[in-house]
Amino acid sequence: MSITITAFERSPDGGKGLARDTRVRWALEEAGQPYAVRLLSFGAMKEAAHLALNPFGQIPTYEEDGLALFETGAIVFHIAQRFAGLLPVDAHARARAITWMFAALNTVEPPILDLFTARILEGDKPWAAERLPLVGDRVRSRLRQLSARLGDADWLDGAFSAGDLMMVSVLLRARSSGILAEFPNLAAYVARGEARPAYRRAFAAQLAVNTAPPPG
Amino acid sequence: MSITITAFERSPDGGKGLARDTRVRWALEEAGQPYAVRLLSFGAMKEAAHLALNPFGQIPTYEEDGLALFETGAIVFHIAQRFAGLLPVDAHARARAITWMFAALNTVEPPILDLFTARILEGDKPWAAERLPLVGDRVRSRLRQLSARLGDADWLDGAFSAGDLMMVSVLLRARSSGILAEFPNLAAYVARGEARPAYRRAFAAQLAVNTAPPPG
Secondary structure, three states, X not given: OOOEEEEEOOOOOOOOXXXXXXXXXXXXXXXXXXXXXXXXXXXXXXXXXHHHHOOOOOOXXXXXXOEEXXXXXXXXXXXXXXXXXXXXOOHHHHHHHHHHHHHHHXXXXXXXXXXXXXXXXXXXXXXXXXXXXXXXXXXXXXXXXXHHHHOOXXXXXXXXXXXXXXXXXXXXXXXXXXXXXXXXXXXXXXXXXXXXXXHHHHHHHHHHHHHXXXXX | OOOEEEXXXXXXXXXXXXXXXXXXXXXXXXXXXXXXXXXXXXXXXXXXXXXXXXXXXXXXEEEEOOEEEEOHXXXXXXXXXXXXXXXXXXXXXXXXXXXXXXXXXXXXXXXXXXXXXXXXXXXXXXXXXXXXXXXXXXXXXXXXXXXXXXXXXXOOOOOOOHHHHHHHHHHHOOXXXXXXXXXXXXXXXXXXXXXXXXXXXXXXXXXXXXXXOOOO
């Protein structure tokens, strides 16, 4: 079996590991699976060949023999189902770990993406300065609840799982705003994720792409 | 086995079916599973007893013998795994149906929620009128891509699945803005979802709660 994913030829974050291929690379490293990467320019992502793989014209995608998937959450979930190491075997613990994957993507990530929109995409708009604190407070409200649930545990529900992989990846996107640091147990949780050998290999692999000499 | 979910004692939408318990009711109806509902006031949702079930203080939650879950996507997925009727048996088709669940929740829903924020939560802000078209165009951009993928098919990938259940539910939240109607094949897709007997039973059940005389 061979696995191929897609990633940015040049990530908009310059290699900080925030592009979503890092989440898939991390999952594959936790599962001990080798993979190939096809790099795409922004132009190529919007062309028919890639839209056939991902109708929203984004990276990452995932191909293995006879199967093509898009959407980071679905790809990480597929890897976690297919290979050992990312989901508990016990059915109830497994359902709870999957719950944290969805919570990361649908409850915690949206306000964090909104913060990115407010700071960067709408950073030059006349309302930017007045709106930013509102958006920041929505992120704080979610992180306060998550921080209360995590408490002083290492991971969200027992051993490290795909739920933690996704939550750490989502929280990383809140770090540059300074808001993550307001919740020391969450900042420590993210640091524990980053310290995992699989994460470090995934991070290094995406960094190598983004610091390579320009193609051609 | 007995299933209990939670829902708003009074939904903020007054019974339009947009609260997330409708998605879980719909899944349970498709699976032919009876369920009980525990209704919660806004106050009770933020109390310790409910926060133990859902750390973000939201509805719905899901309890069956010995298992407690939160997060709509995870609950619908659990129902779809546990009972027949919502996911294909073929492994590849199943992975693709799950992909659409994640795509609905993490790619299509966030800009639609943003539209809600811009229209309602920030509707009285000085930037509201100028910002709204920007946010609307982000929704249009996603729906244009989804519309191109759906084409004239009935459902997103073969037979109706939990992926369609989630996508229809998410798109319903864009209808009142008028943007859904700009994409006739998506509007027809949503109408096909609403016409399913299971959806109609779910909708009627949440409407009955929201049109009942006030408690006490």
